[in-house]
Amino acid sequence: MPATALRELLAILSSSIDLLESTCDAAGVAVPDLHEPFTPPSEAFRAIPAAAEAASLIGAAALQIEAIVTPPPVTLYRIVGGNFRSAALRAVFESGVTELLREAGPQGMHVRDIGAANGQEPEKLARFLRALATHHVYREVAPNVFTNTRISSLIDTGNPSKEVLANPDKKHSGSTGMSAIAAHHLDEVFKAAAFAWETLDDPKTRHSGEPLDSPFCRSIGKPQDLWAHYKENKMRGERFGIAMQGMEKMQPQDAIVTAFPWSTLPKNAKIVDVGGGIGTSCFGLARHFPEFKLVVQDLPQVVKQAGEIWEEKFPGVVETGRVTLQEHDFFTTQPQKDASVFLVKQILHDWSDPYCVKILSQLWEAAAPDTTLLIMESLVPLACHDPELDAPSAIPGAAAKEAPAPLLANYGATNDMSYNIDMVMFFMFNSQERTFLHFQKLLASAGWEIVKVHRQAGDSTFVQSIEAKKVEKPSA
Ligand SMILES: C[S@@+](CC[C@H](N)C(=O)[O-])C[C@H]1O[C@@H](n2cnc3c(N)ncnc32)[C@H](O)[C@@H]1O
Numbered sequence: 053m054p055a056t057a058l059r060e061l062l063a064i065l066s067s068s069i070d071l072l073e074s075t076c077d078a079a080g081v082a083v084p085d086l087h088e089p090f091t092p093p094s095e096a097f098r099a100i101p102a103a104a105e106a107a108s109l110i111g112a113a114a115l116q117i118e119a120i121v122t123p124p125p126v127t128l129y130r131i132v133g134g135n136f137r138s139a140a141l142r143a144v145f146e147s148g149v150t151e152l153l154r155e156a157g158p159q160g161m162h163v164r165d166i167g168a169a170n171g172q173e174p175e176k177l178a179r180f181l182r183a184l185a186t187h188h189v190y191r192e193v194a195p196n197v198f199t200n201t202r203i204s205s206l207i208d209t210g211n212p213s214k215e216v217l218a219n220p221d222k223k224h225s226g227s228t229g230m231s232a233i234a235a236h237h238l239d240e241v242f243k244a245a246a247f248a249w250e251t252l253d254d255p256k257t258r259h260s261g262e263p264l265d266s267p268f269c270r271s272i273g274k275p276q277d278l279w280a281h282y283k284e285n286k287m288r289g290e291r292f293g294i295a296m297q298g299m300e301k302m303q304p305q306d307a308i309v310t311a312f313p314w315s316t317l318p319k320n321a322k323i324v325d326v327g328g329g330i331g332t333s334c335f336g337l338a339r340h341f342p343e344f345k346l347v348v349q350d351l352p353q354v355v356k357q358a359g360e361i362w363e364e365k366f367p368g369v370v371e372t373g374r375v376t377l378q379e380h381d382f383f384t385t386q387p388q389k390d391a392s393v394f395l396v397k398q399i400l401h402d403w404s405d406p407y408c409v410k411i412l413s414q415l416w417e418a419a420a421p422d423t424t425l426l427i428m429e430s431l432v433p434l435a436c437h438d439p440e441l442d443a444p445s446a447i448p449g450a451a452a453k454e455a456p457a458p459l460l461a462n463y464g465a466t467n468d469m470s471y472n473i474d475m476v477m478f479f480m481f482n483s484q485e486r487t488f489l490h491f492q493k494l495l496a497s498a499g500w501e502i503v504k505v506h507r508q509a510g511d512s513t514f515v516q517s518i519e520a521k522k523v524e525k526p527s528a
Contacts, residue, residue: 057458058120064459065113072097072106079103086188089154089205105453111466112459135242140180141189141207142238145231146220147172149181151213153190153200160191160199170217207231221287229297236295237476240278240288244268244479257482261404266482278480283353293357296329299398308336311506311517312393312426319343321392326382326415327399330358331375333428338366338375345373347388349380382411386418394419397428398515401473402481405494412498416522425500425520430470430485433462440489449505449516450488469514491518499525 076083076097084094097103119127144150147170153161163181167174178196185192189203200208209216209227216223224232247267251257257265264275272281282289314321314337322345325334331348338346348358358377362370369375380387382399394415400408415425433452438461441451454461474485486494492502500520507516 058117060458061113061117061120064109064456065117068106068109068113072103072110075100075103075106084202086202087158087191087199088202089200089208090202094202108463108466109455109459112455112463115465116459135245137183137187138238138242140183141234142242143172144177144180144184144190145207145235145238147177148213148216148223149177149190149198150200150204150208150231151211151216153198154205154208155213156199158199160193160197163196163198166198169213207234224291224294227294229294229299232291232297233295233299236288236292240268240271240281241476241479244271245475247271248475248479251482261406261482263403263407263481263483266480267478268480279351289353290357293330293354293361297332299332306336306340307508307515308333308428309340310508311428312424312519314341314344317344317392320345322347322388322390323393323395324349324386324388324391325395325397326380326386326411327396328358329354330361331377333395333397334375335365338369342374345376347376347378347391349378349382349388351381352379355379382414383407384414386414389418390420391418391423393424393426395426395428400427400494401429401477401483401485403483404481407483408494409498412495412500416499416525419522421522423522425495425522427491427495427518427520428515429491429518430473430514431488431491431505431516431518432470432474432485433467434487435460435462437461438487447488447492447502447505449507450502452507467514473514495520497526499523 072083079097079100081097081100081103082094083097088094098107149166149170152166152169156165163174163178166172166177174196178198181190181198182192184190184204185198187203188201191199191201193199207230209223209231211223211226224235244267247270251265251267251270257270263269263277266277268278268281269275276284278292282292320343321341323334323337324347325331326349328334328348328350330350331346334346334348337344348355350358355377359370362375362377366375370377378387386394396411396415399411403411412425419425431452433454437454438451452462455463470485477483477485488505495502495518499522501523502518502520504519505516506519
């Protein structure tokens, strides 16, 4: 009798669990405990490529088995009801429940006591928490008594619950940034998402790539892009700055250091982080390559925030001139003409193709012949095998590792962060994440040629780095 998909998936599951356990045993690292709070060291196993691959296969196989055996309406409603759970998470998160549960410890806290501390209605809290506990975000350890899990602890600001509740606008200060990115997605992105169909249904905005035709603009009821919105809404703007650090936390620690062979550059190389935000990428570079000259460019209000954060993290480094924080609009002439590397991380995904060409053209004008353009973005994989990337001439690293059949080639929902971010880009900016071939064409149109794609060990990250060199600009 031929093996059924279920049996094939079980075989993948079983051999991958064996491999994960033996690899972790050999390396002396543990497979994380779902009930323990998240800590960065608990992710150590994922730095071992074999363990990371085994974990991806386990997740992909388990989710595919689940899709086969679960009643279809239940699976459908996991999608339909995604926003219901987002709303529940926002309610418990914004009312300081995660911090209260951290302080209560592993025995948990009764919703009555949570309500007494945060002023919320205990019964409503219990309903939200239970819905989330069903997905391992929080845990009901006894009737109406909840604790954090590895997942819910990710959005712990780490600050005392009293401070979080008394001063909610400042609660992300000093956090890892994960709480801020989640809060950003649960707030302005969540609301923008609700207007996706209205934007597509409207013939005036259906085919547009203009930022002001985004679902976000529809959600706030005015033609104002996110950056202008943040100038007006200081809390959201500051939260976004901290959220960018959270973005980094979703990737392997110091992913920037392995994103490119930095040590091949001259000791005093100048790295220009274009649209660098508060300079999150440069934190890692500053730590590992103390002789590099780092320039972080962004809009004025972000540069101001960056100044405060750099002073806190690396006191005095800006005064030494090792790190320059520069106000610069990347649609205008690039002032740095002697860059070894133009680092452009998670910028192009904010803009539709015609805008990206403008940004890339400014960099092309300022680049020396040996300047490297390093773009860090998600290279979105197809959900099936990508035959276009089979060609022997394909650029090294262009093709993502694909999962074996009968798994989805992209490892399914265990690897869906790039699709999440792609949706966010549409909601907020009317822009997108791109496939490798899309990037290749886009860069070529602005005079850049991709020479290599650097992928992280195990490729468990959702941000890859695309190395490109300046070539002749195609004639218009
Ligand atoms: C998604 S964030 C990425 C930040 C940073 N590269 C990172 O990965 O942490 C996009 C950044 O682009 C900046 N930005 C938007 N428009 C800009 C412009 N015209 N010139 C320079 N920076 C801009 C925003 O202020 C924001 O910091």
